[in-house]
Amino acid sequence: MAPRSTPGPDGGRNGGESIDGSRAPWYVPAWLDVPGLPTFEVIDTRSAQGRLDPRSKTVTVADLVLFHGHACDGLLRGAWAMRALADVALGGAPFDRSDLLVVSKNSPCLGDVAAYLTGGRARFGTHRLDASLGVGFQIRVRSSGVTWEVREDPGFFPDLIGAWEAALLGDLDEDDKRELLAHHESVQWDWVRDALLPSAPGDHYRVERLDHLELPPALLEARRTDTVNRAVEPPVEVVSPYDPDLDAPGSGPPTRGRWAARYEEGPG
Ligand SMILES: [Zn+2]
Secondary structure (H helix, E strand, O other): OOOOOOOOOOOOEOEEEOOOOOEEOOOOOHHHOOOOOOOEEEEOEOOOOOOEOOOOEEEOHHHHHHHHOOOOHHHHHHHHHHHHHHHHHHOOOOEEOOOEEEEEOOOHHHHHHHHHHHOOOHHHOOEEEOHHHOOEEEEEEOOOOOEEEEEEOOOOOOHHHHHHHHHOOOOOOHHHHHHHHHHHHHHHHHHHHHHHOOOOHHHHEEEEEEOOOOOOOOOOOOOOHHHOOOOOOOOOOOOOOOOOOOOOOOOOOOOOHHHHHHHHOOOO
16 A cells, blocks of 8 residues: 655654655654555534534645654554544434444554544544454444454464563563664564555455444543534524534525524523
8 A cells, every 4th residue: 555665864763755756744754754655534613612614634644754753563453443434324424423422442552543534533432442443443323323343464474573562571681671662663674664554454454334333431420512513404594603513504695683682682
């Protein structure tokens, strides 16, 4: 999928020139700043009480890195998994971040991909956790109940790296760890460059529709207020001077008068 590029003169340590000449921020390694990385279209409501805005926004791997804090193999495996899921489950449609519930492992990296792309949030009960999922996700379209799952092929990610990921969280000698962490990072990135980047998301991430999913319990339950009005229709009469409703059926001059008067009365 994404062509390999060689590290720049800085060895890829500080970003650098990508093959299309643009310069990535330092937190995106030059060898990762290549065309063909997955991107994601997302839609949200227009405001805190607003309805759904049909205009999509594009989320890149660089955006995911910025949100998560670092580029890592887990973040990229999550991005590949989500791209595979979106290709099958959503077709050409964007992630509607006002209408999705997501399940992920409670991994720092996978959990951030899940929350950022789907809009699922633990504090609203729309991001649930299941350690048995491994590198994979389940998403449920809340309005329809349709549920999908994606899982990484067993064996795609080397067991040896996984074993070191666990070991390096443990009680190793600090001087050993100092060197091992650096080598471990190199081996992780070698795998990303040799195995993940050349593959298409659908090559190693399997998607299926689920007839039934027993959801893990919510950590918190709360009403998410900024999606309550998501399905309200576009206005017929009132055009906002700040951000006109481009898909509103009304095209005549604004007729705010009676609605302004109604508003002045207060909601009581
Ligand atoms: Zn990470």
